[in-house]
Amino acid sequence: KNEVEQSPQNLTAQEGEFITINCSYSVGISALHWLQQHPGGGIVSLFMLSSGKKKHGRLIATINIQEKHSSLHITASHPRDSAVYICALIYGKLTFGQGTILTVHP
């Protein structure tokens, strides 16, 4: 069984919709990282969090260490948010989820 599972694998939305991407894991971690990979391949670090919630612009990340679950929310989604979103577990090493492919249509 994979240590980290992301859902959904694929997500299609209309511009303006509220989006949630989930990351569930089965190991004890110190923190979790959310990354964004653009269609051209470039990777950007979005958040690193170990508890609670972090917000940056229209992006919000939450984590519940006890429930072993993290979510990434995008408010008022826009076509430029179309990308692959990857969570990564931090527990002495770094293990990546398989990613969620998000497509936002105008």
Added chain:
Amino acid sequence: DSGVTQTPKHLITATGQRVTLRCSPRSGDLSVYWYQQSLDQGLQFLIQYYNGEERAKGNILERFSAQQFPDLHSELNLSSLELGDSALYFCASSPSGRFPFNEQFFGPGTRLTVL
């Protein structure tokens, strides 16, 4: 633009060959990380160097090796290449060596195709 540069952008080679991928970190960053992204395995951490010394090791094959030079640029050497080594190879950098508890800045990647 993250400030991390990687060369070449694309590389096509044959099985059994050896290639070298190059990475220049952001100005002032002492740590360099290498990652492999393939269709079947996703993103995997390979290795980290901090100020010239190996700091952390991930799923790096014995056929692969890396080094970080005094000017802080890094090279990833891949030898005896196999079809399964075809992947995107990313380099990232960060100011500190506290892997994995730090924000990393990713380069654009090198796409390696082994025929």
